[in-house]
Amino acid sequence: MKSKAKSTVVFFLCIILIGFLAYTGAYGVTFGGYKLKPFSQVINKGLDLQGGVSVLEEIQSKNVDQDTVNRTVDMISQRVNKLGVSETTTVREGKDRIRIDIPGKFDAKEVVDGVAKTGDLKFVGPDNKTILTGKDVKNATASIDPQNGSQGVINLELNQSGAQKFADATQKFMGQKITIYLDKDKLSDPQVDAHITDGRAIISGHMTMKEAQTKANLIKSGALPVTVKPVQVKTVGASLGANALPLSILAGKIGIGLVMIFMLLYYRLPGLVADIALVLYVYIVLAAFANVNVTLTLAGIAAFLLTVGMAVDANILIFERTKEELKSGKSIRASVDAGFRRAMTSILDSNITTIISGCVLYNIGTGSVKGFALTLIIGTILSMFTAITVTRTLMKLLANMGWFNHKETIGTFGVHDFRKGVVK
Structure with missing residues (x-):
């Protein structure tokens, strides 16, 4: 009993x-x-369940080794996760293609422009000479401009070699503009207002917080190790x-x-x-x-x-x-x-x-x-x-x-x- x-x-x-x-x-x-x-x-929903954008990128270089492809996937994934969206998927398809699925995002052009940027990140002086590259950037973040609470700014941090190059450039180009390019597209062209010697700079210029965040993420992600091209863009x-x-x-x-x-x-x-x-x-x-x-x-x-x-x-x-x-x-x-x-x-x-x-x-x-x-x-x-x-x-x-x-x-x-x- x-x-x-x-x-x-x-x-x-x-x-x-x-x-x-x-x-x-x-x-x-x-x-x-x-x-x-x-x-x-709490469960992530895929593209086919909530709609979104799917982009298929193809590597344009020939005979790319597996480590380079994997590094490209990782960098694109980093860019995807910095678009302000979640539940994203970045996977390799075949030997030279990368599939990017972003549920809940419906602006295909924004995704392609913001994620699939390729080529070199460069800081170019008014004399058209390259001052810095993506290798010189240690970190880039966005924050609210303390002098104007409605605008965003980019907080730039350079490594040791980049800090010295930037110090020389800001002294040389005082009052002039240094243009930041990703590929051939201009991200920003801030004017030099001070001689910066510690490798830390603030980039301002009539940006919303969202725009500052996007640009900071692209600067931080740097350039992809290979050139990729979108061969298929699908919006659900x-x-x-x-x-x-x-x-x-x-x-x-x-x-x-x-x-x-x-x-x-x-x-x-x-x-x-x-x-x-x-x-x-x-x-x-x-x-x-x-x-x-x-x-x-x-x-x-x-x-x-x-x-x-x-x-x-x-x-x-x-x-x-x-x-x-x-x-x-x-x-x-x-x-x-x-x-x-x-x-x-x-x-x-x-x-x-x-x-x-x-x-x-x-x-x-x-x-x-x-x-x-x-x-x-x-x-x-x-x-x-x-x-x-x-x-x-x-x-x-x-x-x-x-x-x-x-x-x-x-x-x-x-x-x-x-x-x-x-x-x-």
């Missing part, structure tokens, strides 16, 4: 905890001054992305709901256990997406729903193995243990092969294929955890509570005649 009471308390505590987690994931919750946001607000409208997201969520709800109804009708109480474990599985997967900064796309949603089916499939293997053990005359608890043990090999084999396939897709795939593969790998690993740990724990608790002793609760899972020790 003590064991039954303890199992009952533990079981309902598990249900309450899982229900609370599901509620917080769906709607969020606030504790005093601390707020847990729902997954809809906000309305198209806005329609895709709710339709994807609806499809997910219908798919998961149908799976849960089937499990409940066919397996009854064990099916209910599988549904509870599935709710926890969905929460854990979405929490993992939020914590590892996965960018969810339509392909990712497809992979997620695929792993839901795999999670349920693991439970079906366990239940069918358990049914076979019941038919051999074993008790419920012994059958549950044996069912899990016998199903483990099949579960591990199927999931490990899926993970291997996901790893191959992730390493050789590009764009949405990588997102699909990453979602598939995460979902598959976590589905094994819920099937092996959560389902087994709940099944054993219900067995201790005596809930499997009635025909109505077992359904097609197997009807056990405890007087004869066989399943009818």
Whole structure:
């Protein structure tokens, strides 16, 4: 009786905890001054779900080594993240192409102009001679002009060699302009008002804070190691992305709901256990997406729903193995243990092969294929955890509570005649 009471308390505590987690994931919750946001607000959404700009850049140089390409990807990624947007993706496609996806940004020209700048960063004097290059710049930040609170300024910091060159130039060109170029485009042409010897300068000149921030980021990022050219620019409208997201969520709800109804009708109480474990599985997967900064796309949603089916499939293997053990005359608890043990090999084999396939897709795939593969790998690993740990724990608790002793609760899972020790 003590064991039954303890199992009952533990079981309902598990249900309450899982229900609370599901509620917080769906709607969020606030504790005093601390707020847990729902997954809809914390999971990054891809270009196809919220609209935005996709730019495909092609490296124009021939026979570029892999390290140079990777460095170019990193520098473009740095520029992308400094545009004032988030949830961006910068990945290599093929040997000489780089894909830049920026959700929530719809000005393609601004993206191309602000991110894909190539060539040399130069500070040029009035005599058309180069004073500084990007290698001489240590840092560049934007701030509000203390003398005019409505305008922005650029705070420039040079390294040791750059500071000496700049000191000579500011002394030589006092009262004249030094022009800053990125490629052949002029970023700024501030006038020299002081002899600067410490390598720290303030660039002003009727800029908004946003303009100052953009220019500071471009100055800091410097020049790309190779020349790249946009070969494809695609804009996904906000309305198209806005329609895709709710339709994807609806499809997910219908798919998961149908799976849960089937499990409940066919397996009854064990099916209910599988549904509870599935709710926890969905929460854990979405929490993992939020914590590892996965960018969810339509392909990712497809992979997620695929792993839901795999999670349920693991439970079906366990239940069918358990049914076979019941038919051999074993008790419920012994059958549950044996069912899990016998199903483990099949579960591990199927999931490990899926993970291997996901790893191959992730390493050789590009764009949405990588997102699909990453979602598939995460979902598959976590589905094994819920099937092996959560389902087994709940099944054993219900067995201790005596809930499997009635025909109505077992359904097609197997009807056990405890007087004869066989399943009818």
